[in-house]
Amino acid sequence: MTRDHLDVTPAPDAPPNSQTLEWHEGDMPYSQEFGDHFYCREDGRLECGHVFLGGNGLPERWRTAGTFKIGELGFGTGLNFCETWRQWKAASVDGANLHFVSFERFPMRSGDIDRALSHWPEIDAERQALCAAWPDAPSGRIDLDLADGIRLTVVCGAAFDEIPGFSAIFDAWYLDGFAPRRNPDMWSQDLMRLVFGKTGEGGTFATYAAAGFVRRNLQGAGFTVERRPGFGSKREMLCGVKSTSRVAE
Numbered sequence: 001m002t003r004d005h006l007d008v009t010p011a012p013d014a015p016p017n018s019q020t021l022e023w024h025e026g027d028m029p030y031s032q033e034f035g036d037h038f039y040c041r042e043d044g045r046l047e048c049g050h051v052f053l054g055g056n057g058l059p060e061r062w063r064t065a066g067t068f069k070i071g072e073l074g075f076g077t078g079l080n081f082c083e084t085w086r087q088w089k090a091a092s093v094d095g096a097n098l099h100f101v102s103f104e105r106f107p108m109r110s111g112d113i114d115r116a117l118s119h120w121p122e123i124d125a126e127r128q129a130l131c132a133a134w135p136d137a138p139s140g141r142i143d144l145d146l147a148d149g150i151r152l153t154v155v156c157g158a159a160f161d162e163i164p165g166f167s168a169i170f171d172a173w174y175l176d177g178f179a180p181r182r183n184p185d186m187w188s189q190d191l192m193r194l195v196f197g198k199t200g201e202g203g204t205f206a207t208y209a210a211a212g213f214v215r216r217n218l219q220g221a222g223f224t225v226e227r228r229p230g231f232g233s234k235r236e237m238l239c240g241v242k243s244t245s246r247v248a249e
């Protein structure tokens with residue numbers, strides 16, 4: 001299943017070594033190598049709210065002070081980050097900080113991020129702040145303190161290689177690595193095990209993906225997985241929790 005159900009390009013045999021952008025109608029980026037869009041064509045911002053925030057019980061879980069840590073597989077345009085930041089501001093919890101950490105193999109240029117995100121006036125302020133701070137030649141580990149209590153870290157490299165060395169335990173994960181059939185490496189059981197290992201007790205994940213092998217890999221990694229109605233025309237999505245105290249199924 002591609003992000004928009006237009007399954008016309010053959011799946012790659014091996015993960016590509018580069019990423020070339022095409023721009024489709026509505027300044028919608030599309031990866032030639034992965035044969036997929038970066039978010040759904042209906043409305044990527046609303047999809048983010050439904051799938052990634054809703055699937056992780058956000059913003060409701062932002063009720064307490066301290067640092068809430070979100071991990072993401074696939075930073076792409078930063079749409080998920082900007083929409084999360086917008087909702088975080090609206091929630092305005094005293095004494096709370098957000099650390100959003102994203103693992104991205106092919107970081108985009110600021111001009112491309114700007115072009116894609118300009119589609120949504122709702123996140124103008126977040127887009128401008130992100131693009132102003134984004135490095136000209138993104139590589140390595142990018143740490144940006146974008147506002148009081150808002151830190152963005154983008155770790156450039158393959159998620160499977162970078163996650164083990166990143167010393168944080170996350171409260172919530174956004175699994176957003178192109179359609180599973182297009183990019184099976186981003187949904188492997190080994191990678192899901194790494195994600196599980198970096199999730200705190202009671203921590204959660206959410207994804208628009210609903211493929212059977214993704215669900216099984218997440219369950220095999222240790223998550224309790226739930227199917228929910230997907231966004232727009234998508235029938236299902238997955239979300240789940242790390243609960244090591246549950247009675248064995």
Ligand SMILES: C[S@@+](CC[C@H](N)C(=O)[O-])C[C@H]1O[C@@H](n2cnc3c(N)ncnc32)[C@H](O)[C@@H]1O
Binds near residue numbers: 074105
């Ligand atoms: C669907 S897009 C993510 C969209 C993004 N979350 C947003 O808000 O725009 C998938 C992203 O995963 C990245 N990617 C693909 N394979 C990867 C890998 N093995 N490790 C890390 N990132 C990867 C791609 O470069 C792409 O940016």
